[in-house]
Amino acid sequence: MSPVDLLDRKLLVVTGKGGVGRTTVAAGLAVLAARTGRRTLLCESDPAGGMGTVLEAGRLTYQAREIEPGLHALAVDTESALQEYLQLQLKVPRVARIGPLARTFDFVANAAPGVREILAIGKLGWEVRDGEYDLVVADAPATGHVIAQLRAPRAINDLLTMGLVREQADWLAALLADRSTTGVVLVTTPEETPVTEALELADRLDDEDVDVGLAGVVVNRVLPELFGRAEEEVFQRLAGPGHEALTAALGEDPSGVLTAARLAVGLRRSGATHLAALRAGLPAGVPVLYLPELFARDTGIRAVHRLAEHLADEL
Amino acid sequence: MNDLEQLLAAREIVVTCGAGGVGKTTTAAALAALAATELGGRVLVLTVDPARRLADAMGVGGLGNEAVRVPNEAFAASGARPRGELWAAMLDTKQGWDDLVRRHAPDPATRDAILANPLYDTLTGRMVQSHDYVAMERLHELHASGEWDLIVVDTPPSRHAIDFLEAPGRMADFFTSRFLRILVAPSRHRLIGMASRPFYAIADKVLGAAFLRDIAEFFGLLESMYDGFVERARAVERVLSDERTAFVVVTTLSAVPVREAMFFVDALRERHLQLGAIVLNKVLPPGLLDVRQAALAARLAQDAPALASRVCSEEPMSDEASADDVEMVARVLAEVGDSFGRLRVVAQREAVQRAALEALGHPVVAVPQLDHDVVDLASLLVVGTALRG
Numbered sequence: 095m096s097p098v099d100l101l102d103r104k105l106l107v108v109t110g111k112g113g114v115g116r117t118t119v120a121a122g123l124a125v126l127a128a129r130t131g132r133r134t135l136l137c138e139s140d141p142a143g144g145m146g147t148v149l150e151a152g153r154l155t156y157q158a159r160e161i162e163p164g165l166h167a168l169a170v171d172t173e174s175a176l177q178e179y180l181q182l183q184l185k186v187p188r189v190a191r192i193g194p195l196a197r198t199f200d201f202v203a204n205a206a207p208g209v210r211e212i213l214a215i216g217k218l219g220w221e222v223r224d225g226e227y228d229l230v231v232a233d234a235p236a237t238g239h240v241i242a243q244l245r246a247p248r249a250i251n252d253l254l255t256m257g258l259v260r261e262q263a264d265w266l267a268a269l270l271a272d273r274s275t276t277g278v279v280l281v282t283t284p285e286e287t288p289v290t291e292a293l294e295l296a297d298r299l300d301d302e303d304v305d306v307g308l309a310g311v312v313v314n315r316v317l318p319e320l321f322g323r324a325e326e327e328v329f330q331r332l333a334g335p336g337h338e339a340l341t342a343a344l345g346e347d348p349s350g351v352l353t354a355a356r357l358a359v360g361l362r363r364s365g366a367t368h369l370a371a372l373r374a375g376l377p378a379g380v381p382v383l384y385l386p387e388l389f390a391r392d393t394g395i396r397a398v399h400r401l402a403e404h405l406a407d408e409l
Numbered sequence: 410m411n412d413l414e415q416l417l418a419a420r421e422i423v424v425t426c427g428a429g430g431v432g433k434t435t436t437a438a439a440l441a442a443l444a445a446t447e448l449g450g451r452v453l454v455l456t457v458d459p460a461r462r463l464a465d466a467m468g469v470g471g472l473g474n475e476a477v478r479v480p481n482e483a484f485a486a487s488g489a490r491p492r493g494e495l496w497a498a499m500l501d502t503k504q505g506w507d508d509l510v511r512r513h514a515p516d517p518a519t520r521d522a523i524l525a526n527p528l529y530d531t532l533t534g535r536m537v538q539s540h541d542y543v544a545m546e547r548l549h550e551l552h553a554s555g556e557w558d559l560i561v562v563d564t565p566p567s568r569h570a571i572d573f574l575e576a577p578g579r580m581a582d583f584f585t586s587r588f589l590r591i592l593v594a595p596s597r598h599r600l601i602g603m604a605s606r607p608f609y610a611i612a613d614k615v616l617g618a619a620f621l622r623d624i625a626e627f628f629g630l631l632e633s634m635y636d637g638f639v640e641r642a643r644a645v646e647r648v649l650s651d652e653r654t655a656f657v658v659v660t661t662l663s664a665v666p667v668r669e670a671m672f673f674v675d676a677l678r679e680r681h682l683q684l685g686a687i688v689l690n691k692v693l694p695p696g697l698l699d700v701r702q703a704a705l706a707a708r709l710a711q712d713a714p715a716l717a718s719r720v721c722s723e724e725p726m727s728d729e730a731s732a733d734d735v736e737m738v739a740r741v742l743a744e745v746g747d748s749f750g751r752l753r754v755v756a757q758r759e760a761v762q763r764a765a766l767e768a769l770g771h772p773v774v775a776v777p778q779l780d781h782d783v784v785d786l787a788s789l790l791v792v793g794t795a796l797r798g
Contacts, residue, residue, distance in 0.1 A: 112429015113666065144665045236429050286782035288430070318751075320744050328734075328741045332720070339723035340742075343716045348705045350696025354752050355745040357694060360780025389751035393664050 100310050100381065100409065101127045103277045104222045105269070107232045107306070109240040109295065110281030111288040115314040117144045119281045119385070120233040122401035126409075128165035129402070132228035135221055136161075138169040139214050139234055139243075145169065150394045166227070175213040182220075211246035212263065219266045222275070241295070244270060244278075245304045270306050277309025282372065284316055284365035293375040308380050312405075313369065315387040317362045326359065383408040411798035412772035413657070416685040417444040417559060420655045422552060422648065423685065424562045426573070426673055427659035428666040432690040435783045435792060436659045436776070437563035438463065442495055442786065443793030446484070449492035450558030455548060457500050457563055463784050464497070472499040474508075476551075479786070487787035496557070498547075503530075505543035513637035519630055528627045541576035542642075549645040571676045574649065577642035655685030660766070662689060662759035667766065674769055686772040688796065689763060693778055697749070697756035706753070709746030713739040774798055 100106070101123070108120035117138075124136040138145035138154055146154045146169070151161050154169035156178075161167050221230050234240045247267035251260065270276050278299055282292040292311065299306050321329055332340055333352045341347045373382065385404050388397060416423060417440060425437040434456055441454035453476055464472050468483040476498040484491050507524065514520035523529055548562055564573045648654060656677055660670035670687065677684045696702050709716065717739035725734070767773050776795040783789055 113431060113661070113663075117665075144668075147665070147668075286784060318748075320748055321741065325737060325741050325744075328737050329745070331724075332738070332741060332745075336720060336724040339720045340716075342723055343719035344705055344708065346701065346705055348702065348709070350694065350699050350702030351706045351709065351745060351749045353694050353696050354706075354749045357778065357780050358748045358752060361778075364781045389754050 100277070100279070101130065101132065101229060103229065103275060103309060105218060105230045105232065105276040106279050106309060107218075107234045107240065107244070107276070108279045108281060109234040109236065111291045112236045114281050114283045114288050116236070116281045117148050117233050118398060118401055119279075119312050119314055120231055121145065121148050121398045122385075122405050123279065124165055124167075124229075124231040125162065125398055125402040126405050127229045127231065128162060129406075132164065133226070134165050135227040135230045136165065136167040137218060137221070137230060137232045138167070139232060140169070143169070143233065145233055148394060148398060170214050170217045172210050172213050175217050179213060179216065211243045212250055212266075215243045215246050215270070216262065216266060219269050222269060223265075240278075241298055241304060244299075244306050248303050248305075267305075273307035277307050279309055280311045281314055282311065283314050284368045284372075286368060289368045289372045289375075292372065296376060296380070308377070310381040310383060311372070311376060312383045312385060313372065314385045316369070316384045317358065317365055317387050319362055319366075320355070320359055329355065329359065411774065412686050413440070413688075413774055413796050413798070414443075414447070416655050416657070418448050420559065420653060420685070421557075422548070422560050422562065422654040423657055424564060424649075424654065425657045425659050425688075426564045428669040431659050431661045431666045432776075432783075433659050434563045435463075435789070436657070436688055436690060436796075437561045438467075438497075439776075439783075439789050439792035439796060440657070441497075441559070441561040442789050443796055444559050444561070445479075445493045445495035446489050446491045446790065446793070447797075451494045451496065451556065452559045452561065453496040453498060453551065453557045454561045455498050455500065455544075455551065455563065457544070463789070467495075467497065467786055467789075469497045472497055474498065474501045474504045474547075483786050487785065487790055489786070489790055493558075498551075500544050500547055502543050505547055509543070509546055509638075510634070513634040515633045519633050523627075523630045526623075526627050526630065528623055541573045542580045544573065545577050545645045546641060549641060549648065552648060553644075571673070574676070574680065574682070577645045581639045581642040650680070650682055652683065655683050657685050657688055659688045659690055661691050662762040664762065667762045670766065671769070674771070684771055686774055687766055687769070689766065689773060689775040691778040692763075692775040693752060693756040693759060697753045698760055703749070703753055706746045706749035709742045710750065711746075713743035713746070717742055 106123060108116055108123065110116040110119075121136060124134050127134040135158060136145070136149075145167065146152055149161055149167060151159070151167065154167050156168055156171060156174035158166040158168040218230055218232050221227060234243065247263040247270065250263040251267065278295075280292045280295060282288040296308055296311075298304055299308050320326075333356060337352065340352075376382070383405065385401060385408070388400060390397065390400070423437075423440060425433045425440070427433050437456060438454050441452045444450070445452040456472075464470050468480045469477045471477075476496045479495040479497060481491065484495075506529075510520060510523050514523065544562070544564070548560065551557060551560055658670050658673050658677075660666045674684060674687070714735075717735050720742075721735045721738055763773075763775075774796055776792055779788065779791065781788065783792055
């Protein structure tokens with residue numbers, strides 16, 4: 095499978111351990127998709143999440159908003175999703191008649207099995223089926239939660255034997271299972287726990303009760319390799335016995351500079367170990383994209399644009 | 410004693426919280442290890458998701474709901490001799506719920522009916538937020554047992570860390586809510602009030618009548634345990650909000666986690682919970698902010714060839730000093746200078762975040778960025794030492 099296929103799917107579910115830059119990567123993929131001519135919808139699954147900040151677009155709402163030409167963004171909150179679901183899918187008139195339901199909504203969402211999850215994943219499914227967009231990119235919850243979402247249609251099927259929700263869960267499960275339509279993008283950094291979690295999730299995706307394809311892995315914040323082997327030996331010498339000579343040459347002790355360089359070398363080295371473990375643990379044929387640590391003061395949309403350029407290079 | 414050590418010495422419960430990926434679990438484990446080695450006593454770290462290699466390295470690989478003692482050999486291997494005992498336990502949501510039901514069920518028949526209900530597994534296992542409540546329950550149980558001098562708790566991965574704190578209250582609200590009464594009512598006496606009729610009409614259409622009956626039956630069974638649940642939830646809230654408990658907010662110095670940390674600091678204040686300290690994790694070396702070091706790095710990047718030949722004349726890099734050597738040293742020096750420049754940009758960005766956190770007026774402790782992962786007790790103790798300030 096060539097990596098270009100990544101953006102030719104209809105639904106990309108982007109996930110990864112908290113702190114790996116999942117939101118920025120999801121935004122980067124969506125920006126790239128839009129720039130290559132795809133009508134793209136970026137969905138944030140947590141309305142209090144960071145997508146609005148990353149896009150510098152203020153708070154995202156349930157109403158899709160155009161961020162850049164061809165790129166729309168929205169945030170899925172469960173209550174709006176429920177309202178929309180009842181209205182559009184079940185033809186239930188708005189608000190008034192679901193008063194008791196709305197009032198006790200927290201219960202429904204928190205305690206009824208999979209409701210929150212099915213509504214979140216259902217919204218993505220409907221946007222895909224609706225056909226208004228070429229690609230839907232979901233900034234999904236962190237790895238621990240995303241499995242609950244992905245298997246929600248099947249969990250519902252286990253519990254419900256009839257009703258409209260049951261019917262919808264069926265097509266939703268089929269949509270998620272279709273490898274050419276839906277793919278999960280795992281984001282990780284070259285660190286111990288994110289890599290372990292990414293590999294665990296890659297494993298779980300194949301489980302019978304999940305059954306969603308892994309479209310690709312994005313390794314974020316890869317540090318540059320400072321030295322080859324021979325150069326590193328020279329560096330160790332300079333930082334050790336050569337420290338005095340270096341101080342003499344500069345006329346001042348560069349301890350702080352050497353400390354920073356040792357850290358950079360050490361981080362790169364441990365990162366390389368984790369990258370090797372990642373590659374070894376992934377199923378064959380899964381494309382792995384590498385994004386460099388940006389070392390920039392950029393945050394927000396400028397960082398997203400730079401990331402999108404690197405993604406374009408990788409694809 | 411710095412603020413954190415003071416905290417570990419005086420409190421009974423320390424709760425770490427913060428955004429995902431900032432090193433909450435590591436910080437909790439390091440705090441517990443620090444307390445056990447330096448202060449003594451029986452210290453328990455209650456974790457949600459220990460990094461497997463770390464758990465293995467501590468000799469508690471098969472960590473489960475029961476507390477396991479970290480063997481002294483594990484400490485010996487890292488050159489430390491603990492004054493006290495370090496114990497670890499993991500939260501298993503499913504197990505936690507089962508225990509809860511066993512404890513509160515009024516009779517064996519109800520207990521078995523609940524455990525066998527088809528909804529029970531789904532509700533307890535798949536319901537993400539039930540982690541929070543069970544964590545709180547378990548904490549209460551362990552604390553009440555009086556077996557531990559100090560319990561360090563690593564909060565579950567909540568989408569909003571505050572969910573964790575609100576879990577007991579939410580659970581209590583839920584069990585006393587009118588909605589639950591409405592839901593449970595029809596399984597008793599098929600009379601549905603006018604108010605709830607539209608709800609049933611919709612719920613029926615959406616979920617199917619059979620499912621609704623299942624739900625009603627399940628909560629009907631649970632109803633017998635409400636009082637126990639509510640009472641416990643209130644007790645947990647009390648322990649957390651008095652001076653026995655302190656919260657430690659953990660963050661790295663990136664924008665998003667810092668925003669979450671600040672949100673959490675506010676949330677703690679609003680709830681009159683006690684913030685013990687803010688831990689800044691993975692902080693870059695302070696030398697990166699030093700102007701003179703920056704000037705030296707710039708000279709290395711710009712003047713590498715000249716500096717290299719000077720260095721090589723003083724300290725030959727190989728037995729046969731050659732022009733190749735000088736060239737390679739120049740390359741290395743230039744790269745060292747460039748690398749400093751790149752990291753300095755990040756360090757400066759982080760300094761802004763740090764200043765904002767320090768301005769909040771709470772004790773702030775920085776843990777340096779290590780060049781390796783914290784996967785053994787030795788590096789955990791390195792983090793612990795940094796936490797002492």
